[in-house]
Amino acid sequence: MKKNAESAWPDEVHALLKAAGVRQVAIVPDAGHARLIKLCEKDRSMRVVRLTTEEEGVALLAGAWLGGEKGVLLMQSSGVGNCINMLSLPLACQFPLLMLVTMRGDHGEFNPSQIPMGNATQAVLEALGVIVKRAERAEDVPEMVSGALRLAFNTYRPIALLIGQRVLGAKDFRKLTQSVPQ
């Protein structure tokens, strides 16, 4: 059962985004979002927009809403740091903005450089006034995404859903020195 939830949440999240009418999917890739990104790329009703930095996505999705479309921003927690000033746009103008943030610098992290931003992600977002929700178990992710979608688009504000590293599994750098999975 647990195994199923672990592998199935990206499919359920994709279905939820589609049902909500999400058209623009702004991404800076993260391993934790890999399957969801693939599903969105295959979906002809969605436009995946690769970014050079996450703040571009905040601006893009403000434009999407001005033009009558919904979007979602997929990024890892380090990217939250890149978004900070640009978040004044959805906050000052009450733009709906759904951010699905896969965590690094969290449960079982190997890389010391991921800790400062990962550990500060929630506090920094909340300091700005962004509502933050966390999912720490794979089976909770779809329900949390469903709630975050409604919160963002019904109440016109930026919402960040943090998907914990416990859900995703920490990257094992030492193992990757032995062999690279294909």
Next chain:
Amino acid sequence: MSKLLRRREVVEELLAERGNLLVIGGLGAPAWDITHAGDHDLNFPLWGAMGGAAMIGLGVALAQPKKKVLVLTGDGEMLMGLGALATIAVQRPRNLYIVVLDNERYGETGQQETHTGHGVDLAGMAKAAGFAHALGVRTQADVSRLKKRIYSGEGALFAQVKVDPERLPLVLPPREGSHLKNRFRAALLGPDALQQ
């Protein structure tokens, strides 16, 4: 007497008979310029979000492929979000036009110099990123050609317009963000958009 183009004359010309053109104004002088030309429900002037104007334009352009979207912004604002040139070029939006009013200064903060006065060629960067059209604009004749390309030609187009670093009285648009957002959406999508 400088022979450089004057920013408000350029903007007035580009926005005269604008029809359904959707306009994003970068923070600072470009926001004052588009307001000087005539405040409009289909203007979205920025009061912040530095580095984001072109990306907002992309979001609108992808959502409204049948409408033309013009981003008018400054050199300092564009320099803060140069990655957007790559992101936009890859999306190839045929209805997006980005015009940088380049006075080689951070005008709002005391006329400090920007990189564009030191050899950085924004139009060259847009071309290298893959914009379908990227041009430098220096003369009145260039402005007329630019206007024709915006209204009659396809994008994605990037234009770097060298303008006089003159200091001008501010012409302020409304500054309440929800108001600016809602009036734009209602004018573009109809009053029902505010019920969504």
